Amino acid sequence: MFTSFGRRLLFAAICAVSVATIYAAQPILTQIGADLGVSGSGLGWIVTAGQLGYLVGLVVLVPLGDMVDRRRLIVGHLLLTAAGVATVATASHAWVLLAGVAVAGLFAVVVQTTVAYAAAVSAPQERGRTLGVVTSGVVLGILGARVVAGALAAAWGWRSVYVVLAGLLIVLASLVVTLLPADGRSDRPRYRQLLEVSREFLGEKLFLSRGLIAFFLFASFGALWTGLALPLEASPWHLSTAQIGLFGIAGLAGALGAGRAGRWADEGRASAVTGAALALLAVSWLATAQAPRSLWLLVIGVIVLDFAVQAVHVSNQHLLTAAHPDRTSSVIGSYMVFYSVGSALGAVTTTTVYAVAGWTGSCVAGAVFAISALLVWAAGRRVAQPVTVAC
The missing domain is CATH 1.20.1250.20 (MFS general substrate transporter like domains)
Incomplete structure (x- = not known):
């Protein structure tokens, strides 16, 4: 079996x-x-x-x-x-x-x-x-x-x-x-009914809060992974494409380390995990900003960032699917629109800012996205809490 x-x-x-x-x-x-x-x-x-x-x-x-x-x-x-x-x-x-x-x-x-x-x-x-x-x-x-x-x-x-x-x-x-x-x-349900339900999600405080968190969360994520090659290809490192790709291993270590976030959500701590992880996400940019000076600090920043992103992403999906057990596909699909748009925003922002203000500017942008997500969480935490208890 x-x-x-x-x-x-x-x-x-x-x-x-x-x-x-x-x-x-x-x-x-x-x-x-x-x-x-x-x-x-x-x-x-x-x-x-x-x-x-x-x-x-x-x-x-x-x-x-x-x-x-x-x-x-x-x-x-x-x-x-x-x-x-x-x-x-x-x-x-x-x-x-x-x-x-x-x-x-x-x-x-x-x-x-x-x-x-x-x-x-x-x-x-x-x-x-x-x-x-x-x-x-x-x-x-x-x-x-x-x-x-x-x-x-x-x-x-x-x-x-x-x-x-x-x-x-x-x-x-x-x-x-x-x-x-x-x-x-x-x-x-019929397809038309599902599209109507998806539109109704936008009027729900829990969905809108978690969607906005995902928007800023993945804007911060996209800012790192789209822009990371820029300082690593430049002086003093001049790393090759293959060498830059190895930083993905550090990201994997951080993301997989957040696997326990699911168990914390099962225990009713999804909201608290979200807040703590978003704070870590913002702090991680301090280490990531040191990329032109220290690859070790960059690795630490990458691990922490990916840990935080994964922990929040799991918590978001747990809360939304628990709130809509009969419409899991619709709610996840609607939620992921925020992910997709946020990722695109982060990618465009980091390359644009880098051209003007270098890697420091890109890191400031990534940190601003993270802090914005934290502020959204703080404003909506009372909405998420009742659902975690029911889980």
Whole structure:
């Protein structure tokens, strides 16, 4: 019999591989550009195409998780993501590659369907632990993709990255069919009703508070991971792309260390964990700002930041799925729109500010995002507390 722990690991693997399809291009953009004749100024569109596809999927596809059999939906989206990735691997023209990346991003929202399904099939007293494991898979995919993609591209070229991803997605789809039970829900709303529910979330204080926290949280996260290469490529370090990618390991250590946040949420401490983690997030920028002078302090800052981000992210999802147990897909998908927009804001801000004020300016921007999230939490903590008690 497939154990609950094994099921958590499968959910986490689905999330890791699916989200990796969006971020795998980042360390290999120059190789792709050289092969397909994409100019330096156009390389950013390769990542942007995936993000835009993902944003559309959050709005259009994720609500389907509350309508149809989630097992079938996960299998279908995994296979369609594999098709998009395979298109990228075989692309001979830049527009074909962009189309493949966009399709992969569109159906990579299987991550949110998986998170919602994992929350729905977990016992209430284990929901936080499950979300902790599953969302660790998301972070593993985001950060690990940089390390693995760089290594694969160095050995066998950039196309090998997408060939491996396509194979993994197909294997995961077969495991879902074999190991996960069918979705036994009988009361399934219509799509139009779900879109109306998603709009109603904006009028709910808990959702709006946690969404705004996620917006600033991932703006701070994006400010670090988009801008980190800039001071490391510059004097005095002059690190290579492969060496910069290794900092993803430090981020993984911090994010995986926050796995216990799920258990704290199960114990009714989600709100307190959020506040403490956001304070850590703000403080972490003091160490990160030392990147031009000390790589060790930078590593400490990266570990603390990713620990804090993961702890808050798990707590947010725990509170929202506990408050909406019958609409987990819709609430997670709506919440992740804040994540997507916040990440984009952080990425744009850090590169823009760096050009004017250097890495110190980027770190100030990242800290401002973190402090803004902390202020939102402080204003809304009385809203979150009743839900944690019910959990």
